[in-house]
Amino acid sequence: MIDLKLLQKDFDVMSAKLMRKGVDSTLIKNLKTKSEELKAAKAAYETLQADQNAMSKEFGQLMREKKDVTELKAKVDVNKINITEALELQRVAQEALESIAMSIPNTPDDDVPDGADENDNIEIKKVLTPREFSFAPKEHWELAEQNGWIDFERGVKLATSRFSVSFGMGAKLERALINFMLNFNAKRGFEEVSVPALVNRTALEGTGQLPKFEDDLYKIDGQELFLIPTAEVPVTNLYQDEILSADALPKKMTAYTSCFRKEAGAAGRDTRGMIRQHQFHKVELVALSKPDESDKIFEEMVACASDLLTALELPHRLVTLCTGDLGFGAAKTIDLEVWLPGQATYREISSVSNTRDFQARRAKIRFKDGKENTLVHTLNGSSLAVGRTLVAIMENNQQEDGSITIPEVLKPYLGM
């Protein structure tokens, strides 16, 4: 949720920022109008309510003195009707405002490059040089099948398309990667947490998946529960509607969960292999920080994910997302893209975002800033998507005969 007070105060600045992210200017104008209308409706209601309270007090006084109240009661009855009307007006204004406000994305940071889509993202740097192959490298699904690591057909049999099953070393590697990542993150000061894979509507509204992206979520029939699309949701909402003490910050957490996405808009994309699955494993980084620390934490999180890839000997690059590619809640995002020799391209494997106070405002996560209660900044980043990491290991570490070498750092986790 954007800061509506700020919108009223610095309308031109705010709307310029929102327009960089492609928000329609009339919508922004409308938001401001609605916000002012609500304020007026509230003021009107509160005045009437104050009268009502005063008269009720007087009423009690008269009763105690055993005086006549019929005249006062008549006055109060009239006022009551007005209150009902005023309250209804306020409710309507409130609803109108919320339906717009909840669908407005976060404002991008000033240093985020302008752009329409992923083609306008800007590369920051490359890490590690892709290896030279003396043969034509295969794509991961071929390797996965040849080694018997991943079975795509049986995943479809059990569920539907975009589900897969891992066997043997494939399954072990997943487990090894999860443990390796969690331990790696712990050394960087991220506390491990284990959270529910189902969350309620409030949690999803807190982090911004709802109300706008309900179609992308799996919902449990008959209950207001959803399968999490990312651990960001339960972990960030851990402190929803709380006021933290200043010395509890920054809160740095890491969690492993399965993630579930309908991939509603992704028909025809990455249909082969395990780049885009309905269910996948992910280790996530989440941080809550004071506003003036969030840039620093952001860098730490990017470094953490990048160093993880380096430790796994995987060539990758860092990319700043342009305004057009930026997610709904993000003020700034850096993607990490891993080199896939089979496709001869870099593919997203991690995404680190600073949402500033956008999520915190929705989720009401504050901290005691001296005497004031101030919204925290929330940050999240994958570290990493496990399936895609496995894909990267297969493609980068393949030998001519199709066998795959295991990264040194993982061997202890495999009993090797």
Add this chain to the structure above:
RNA sequence: GGAUCUUUGGCAGAGUUGGUCGAAUGCACCGGUCUUGAAAACCGGCGAGGGUUAUACCUCCCAGAGUUCGAAUCUCUGAGGGUCCA
């Protein structure tokens, strides 16, 4: 599944013959006095959101609906927790 009780501020815990209650008290916390310093003691402050230059004022005592001039207090529904029965 049936019966019954319960749900208050960071925690504990008053307040339920409806009348001003955002709510006693204790602990915790913050500031001060005292002390070389700390502890103790004493003094003061101390829920949240909105609103205001600042007051005023409005809202919130699990959630929602209702009764009433007025509800933390009464009624109904739902959710969480406890106890008993099956």
